[in-house]
Amino acid sequence: MSAFKANLCQHTEFTAVLYYRPQVLNRILVQNDPINRVDPWGLCTFEATFTAVGADQLVGRPGALGFVPPNGSLAINPNSFGLPYDTIEERIATQNEIRANVGNIQISAPGLSEYPTNGTTFTIGDVGDRNIRNSPVTRFDIYRLENASGFGRQTVQVTITGLPGNWLCPTR
Numbered sequence: 001m002s003a004f005k006a007n008l009c010q011h012t013e014f015t016a017v018l019y020y021r022p023q024v025l026n027r028i029l030v031q032n033d034p035i036n037r038v039d040p041w042g043l044c045t046f047e048a049t050f051t052a053v054g055a056d057q058l059v060g061r062p063g064a065l066g067f068v069p070p071n072g073s074l075a076i077n078p079n080s081f082g083l084p085y086d087t088i089e090e091r092i093a094t095q096n097e098i099r100a101n102v103g104n105i106q107i108s109a110p111g112l113s114e115y116p117t118n119g120t121t122f123t124i125g126d127v128g129d130r131n132i133r134n135s136p137v138t139r140f141d142i143y144r145l146e147n148a149s150g151f152g153r154q155t156v157q158v159t160i161t162g163l164p165g166n167w168l169c170p171t172r
Contacts, residue, residue, distance in 0.1 A: 044169030048138045048158040050112060052148035063126030065099050072118045073125025074107060075141035077133045082168030085133065098124060104162040107140070111156030117142055138170040
């Protein structure tokens with residue numbers, strides 16, 4: 001992992017040095033730069049495509065993250081966030097990473113307000129199936145919508161808060 005070295009203060013008796021991961025440094029330096037879509041507080045914005053999972057799917061059964069995805073939560077593609085998900089070891093590590101951060105991450109999609117989605121702010125509910133994971137664009141499935149077939153595909157602006165420093169903001 002590359003690091004940026006910053007001398008915070010120099011004095012004849014000591015030098016304080018901090019090492020930043022590149023993404024953390026980017027968050028410090030961009031200061032809400034819309035080109036980079038990441039601000040110093042972990043907020044990111046981009047366009048995403050939403051689809052729906054029917055009301056009768058994955059009911060009462062845990063998903064890949066080990067818990068039953070709540071109604072209205074989202075299935076995600078870990079690769080969209082820079083999290084590896086190819087080998088068994090990567091899947092286990094990534095599932096643990098996601099599970100550890102589920103409570104901190106909020107995914108807001110105000111453009112979905114005209115649809116019966118039970119709100120426009122979502123949490124992560126699970127890792128998506130191969131259709132989500134192999135999508136060429138960032139895509140989320142909304143769990144257990146009553147009228148999933150009528151929802152279709154909706155592409156809207158998304159804002160995510162609470163991303164850990166080692167996760168990437170999707171670019172599309």
